Amino acid sequence: MIYRTTGYLFLLPLLSGCVDLSPYQQIPAPVEGNYPSVYRQSAPAGNVNSQAAKVTPHHEVYEEKRATVIDPVVLALVNESKATEQRGGISSAISTLERGVRIRPRDPLLWGRLAKLRLQQDKPVLAENLARKSLALIKSGTNRPLQSSNWLVIAGALKQQGKIKEANLASQKAKILK
Amino acid sequence: MAKSRKRKKKNRAKKQPHSLKKFVFWLIIISLFSLLTWVGYLDYTVQRQFEGKRWSLPAQVYAASQELYAGAELSKGVLVAQLEQLRYRKKASLEQPASYRLRRSSIDLYLRDFQFGDKYRTAQKVRVSFSGGHISSIIKLPIGQSLPLLRLDPVLIGNFYPKQREDRVLLQLNQVPSSLIQALILTEDRDFYEHSGVSPKGIARALWANLRSGKIVQGGSTLTQQLVKNFYLSSERSLVRKITEALMALILEVHYEKDEILEAYLNEIYLGQDGRRAVHGFGLASEQYFSQKIEKLSLHQSTLLVALVRGPSYYNPVKHPKRAKDRRNRILKLMQEQGAISAKEYQSAIKKPLDITGSKQSPDRLFPAFMDLVRRQLLQEYKNEDLTSEGLRIFTTLDPAIQKETERVVKRRIPQFEKAKKLTAGLLQSAAIVTRREGGEVVAMVGGARVKYAGFNRALDAVRPVGSLIKPVVYLRALASKKYTVNTLIDDAPISLKNSDGSIWSPKNYDKKLHGEVPLHTALAHSYNLASVRLGMDVGVDNVLEMVKKMGVRRPLKSFPSALLGASALSPFEVAQLYQTFAGDCFVTPLRSIQVVLSSQGESLQRYPLTVRQAADPAACYITNTIMQEAVSEGTGRSAYRWLADDMNLVGKTGTTNDLRDSWFAGYTGDYLSVVWLGRDDNKPTRLTGASGALQLWSEVMRTIGRQPVGLIKPEGVEYFWIDSENGLLADESCFGVKQFPFIKGTEPSQLSSCSSPGNRVKSWFGRVLGDQPH
Known part of the structure; x- marks a missing residue:
């Protein structure tokens, strides 16, 4: 993991300069739990708390990689989308992010950005669902800034739908995660 | 009398020159009039056609673009094949767009101008380098600036023509x-x-x-x-x-x-x-x-x-x-x-x-089933006349490589099945759909065993009982109710139910055996009918069908007990929609075949955006998906791992209907979802189960196209606990024979097991599952 993260360190100055990638700027949280995809049997007796039992299952490693390293493809498309958005081309900015989803379908940042843009377009139901989808793609306990930003979108979307009480709860969640 | 006749004759002789003149005169008048009318008509025709819209422009239908980026799994040979398909020319030097130059481990490309669905790209020169079957870098020529992402212009896969092509x-x-x-x-x-x-x-x-x-x-x-x-x-x-x-x-x-x-x-x-x-x-x-x-x-x-x-x-x-x-x-x-x-x-x-x-x-222009889907989706917004005359440019979601692979497998396997099962050649039919795991984009579709035949599109129109493919919805609904957990024991014992017409329905297990009390996950993984019906009846047939609807299936299904075993009929496309929701963590994304429609001038007329809607509790969804992983690794879908690597963590479910009339498999890898159906148009038995038929096709396709293992992300509402297999109670990890299971927080067992040692195992439900109890 250290190797993988340091491999992308050279990208950090680039990021701070041009993209709000705060969701990716945190130190990766420790891998939580050790749950298998198919129910895993415990290690033989006597091998209590062995390292083997703590190994993260393969698919979790894959998702972890997605969630913590900065993917140049995602970065490029998020950048492009932001630039397009600033020029007023919000629907083009959305198309660019959707192109990203086609290449990196399980990247929560892309879904989170889509949620933000949909909220700007006054499409609160879609924005809320996109933000929830982004949350579903973040491994619990990691990527708190993105989680927070998604809860903010949800709060805004709920407010637009007149669900004030739920919106306040969502805002609180966003604050806690910040 | 004779005199008068003579006089008449004389008169006629006198009159003749006069009437001829008259006749000629009128002939000229009429001819001139006709000529003028004709010229007038020609004049009208010439002007009318020249002034109006001179030509009907057929719609151009494009596949999805190949995306190029460092790390993409794409070999040099495959890229060259794609360039040839796009009619790029191999050259010693790049002078004109749409040409390429081969180098030892890279390709120099002069990309042509292209109006994509979202933006216009001007012609540009790039170098794509390869290493070990992957793209290692992309740089702009001649400066050498690195490019993170690039796309090829898409392949034209068809046109919608008016009468003349x-x-x-x-x-x-x-x-x-x-x-x-x-x-x-x-x-x-x-x-x-x-x-x-x-x-x-x-x-x-x-x-x-x-x-x-x-x-x-x-x-x-x-x-x-x-x-x-x-x-x-x-x-x-x-x-x-x-x-x-x-x-x-x-x-x-x-x-x-x-x-x-x-x-x-x-x-x-x-x-x-x-x-x-x-x-x-x-x-x-x-x-x-x-x-x-x-x-x-x-x-x-x-x-x-x-x-x-x-x-x-x-x-x-x-x-x-x-x-x-x-x-x-x-x-x-x-x-x-x-x-x-x-x-x-x-x-x-x-x-x-x-x-x-x-x-x-x-040859690449003939994907009849997919084009049929595109046309149907377009006809919801456009008149047929618009499709064939306005020069629309339609950007679809088709991946030609995956489409061809799916076609290849269907073409290869169907005759093999017919031979093995001694079926008359030409009777076994098939339909297959491949979508991206997220986003609902259809990347391939086959509508019959004759893949290039543009007839009955079974992927869309063969509405057939889905068998056990419906079961995961029953289990999802049960888990979402929090009355059941992954380990709740369910009795797989005979059950008789009354249908609405008063008849009695007594389902059987596929293996004709009774399995006694089995944990919920085992009942689904092994597709036990009796346990599933018992569970479904407790959850409520209507609740299950409501969940099916929430998960994106629009077809109304009749509420009767046998619906719990998939007596309700759906098309392969609808099944794909249902499983797309499972693959997307129970967020519904409507299946799409079109990304965007542009006018002939390049203006965006219609976008088909990515939408999602949460359909079910994420925790229950996650657990159901893990059970479907077990269904492939240990249950009815085991043979998939003969084709695919063990670490793919495949999620899927077999479906077989009465008398082996329909053979289904629906499932996904980390990147693609596919649904395969095999059956006969006359609805007679195929002698194939979901596992021996559809799953085999599914696995062969997925082996080639599936790159990513399934990564299920545990939602916050789920916790893993070590469970004593002997009694289903909480246990310590150090105990012998304990297993980890996911529970919706708060539904885990509260009692602690007195950790049993290998020596003093007692007869338990787990033992019964292993076969201690007579069936």
Whole structure:
């Protein structure tokens, strides 16, 4: 993991300069739990708390990689989308992010950005669902800034739908995660 | 009496000259009137057609673009194949767009201009480098700036034609190189700018030139006449038609400027055939023969296009290269003689090869099932007339490589199954859909065992009982109720239920055995019918069907107990929609085959955006997905791992219906979801189960296309606990034989097991599952 993260360190100055990638700027949280995809049997007796039992299952490693390293493809498309958005081309900015989803379908940042843009377009139901989808793609306990930003979108979307009480709860969640 | 007869005769003789004159007079009047009416009619016809929309432009349908980026799994060979398909030309140096140059471990590309669904890309030169079957880098040439992402222009996969299969790329006169116009006028109509539609001088000159050379080198018809012939008239050869043609040419010249006529000619003229598509106009011909926009053509290329005017099939440069080259060079010679080009230009051009792009294009244009889906989705927004005449540009989600792979597998396996199961050849049918795991984009669709046959599209229209494919919804609904956990024991014992008509329904297990009390996950993984029906009845059939609806299936399903075992019928497309929701963590994303529709001018008319809607509790969804992983790794879908790597963590479910009439498999890898159905149109048994039939096809397709293992992300509401297999209670990890299971927080067992050692195991439900209890 250290190797993988340091491999992308050279990208950090680039990021701070041009993209709000705060969701990716945190130190990766420790891998939580050790749950298998198919129910895993415990290690033989006597091998209590062995390292083997703590190994993260393969698919979790894959998702972890997605969630913590900065993917140049995602970065490029998020950048492009932001630039397009600033020029007023919000629907083009959305198309660019959707192109990203086609290449990196399980990247929560892309879904989170889509949620933000949909909220700007006054499409609160879609924005809320996109933000929830982004949350579903973040491994619990990691990527708190993105989680927070998604809860903010949800709060805004709920407010637009007149669900004030739920919106306040969502805002609180966003604050806690910040 | 006799006298009077004589008188009458005399009178008649006297009257005859007078009536003849009268007759002739009226004949002339009527003829003149008819002629004038005819000319008036021709005048009306000429103007009406020329003023209005001159051509129906068929819609262009594109596949999804190949995305290139560092790390993408794409070998050099595959990229070259794709470039060839896109009619890029292999060159020693990159001078024109749509060309490429091979290097040892990289490819230099000169990408052509292209209007994508979201933006316009101008032509650019790049270098794509490879390492071990992957793209290692992409840089811009010549500067060397690194590019994070690049896409190839998409493959044209079809057109929606009006009655005639004519296609063209409309041009304006100022786009056309002057050398092309000079060559055209010199060979076809030297007096074009002088005559009034018909040229006696031209006819005489052509006659003389043809006599002198012994071959037809010039034609007598003016460009205006040729335009009239192609634009207004049939190909019939008769004197009347020739006169009509001349008259219409004169009329056209009265009403319109020379340049307008020339521009129409350049767009109208037939210049060859591409499979069943007729290539009209120099714009499309330029793309067809040279993969170039007309503005970029060199002298030798534009002259070749002019050479085709006289006979597109006779001078077909692919079939008759020598003939085509001779004619091209004769035109070049004429140009030099007439001073249109210099001797040096002439010498250089005649040395050039024909320089055309290969002709392998049509086979990829035939994806009938997918095109049917695209058309149906479009017809919700557009009239058929718009699809065939407005020149719409439709950007779809199809991945040609995956489509071809799916077709290959269906074509290969169906006859094998027929042989193995001793079925009459041609009776076994199939349908397959492949989608991206997220986003709902359909990347491949096969509508029958004859994959290229555009008939009954089973992927959309074969509505068949889904069998056990419905079960995961029953379990999802049960888990979401929090009354059940992954380990709740369910009795797999005989059950009899009353149908709405009063009849008694007594389902059986596929293996005809009874499995006693089994944990919930085992009942689904092994697809036990009795346990599933018992669970479903407790959850409520209506609740299960409501969940099916929430998960994106619009077809109303009848509420009766046997619906719990999939007696309800759905199409493969609807099953794909249902499983797309499972694959997307229980967020519904409607299946899409179109990304965007552009007008012929490149304006965005309709986008089909990515939408999601949460359909079920994420925790229950996650647990159901893990049980479906068990269904593949240890249950009915085991044989998938004969084809795919153990660490793919596949999620899926088999489906088999009564008497083995339908064989289904639905499942996904980390990147693609696929649903396969096998059955017969006459609904007779196939002798195949979901596992022995559809799963085999599914696995073979997924082995090739699936790259990513399934990564299920545990939602916050789920916790894993170590469970004692003996009694289903919480246990310590250090105990022997304990397993980890996911629980919705708060539903885990509260009691702690007194950790049992291997020596004193007692008979338990787990033991019974392993076979201690008689069935």
